[in-house]
Amino acid sequence: MSWYTIVQVSNVGDLEVAFETVEAEVASNLKRDGVHPDVLDQLRKSFEQGEASCNLHPAYLQTLFAEMAPLVTDGMLEVRCLGEEFKSTWIMSIKEGRVSFRVGPWDDE
Secondary structure: OOOOEEEEEEEEOOOOOOHHHOHHHHHHHHHHOOOOOHHHHHHHHHHHHOEEEEOOOHHHHHHHHHHHHHHOOOOEEEEEEEOOOHHHEEEEEEEOOEEEEEEOOOOOO
């Protein structure tokens, strides 16, 4: 099964978080998990253009962003992920090296 997932990334505040800040960690994690390297380009696009699509499960992307949170020590990111199913949506804020807010995705039960 493949997933069509939209990832939206927004820099909030005065300091911009560049993709290069997290790129090495993300690339390493994608390689560790056997994810195609094209996903790295899509994640870069989400940082630079605000939105991109990936063929990954939304829960995997939530874990990936949580793993990159310690690298975001300056600035703040807000991330929204929209999966194919409405309940496969989540939002997250990353600030000062940690996930400061997270909600979703929701269970079907």
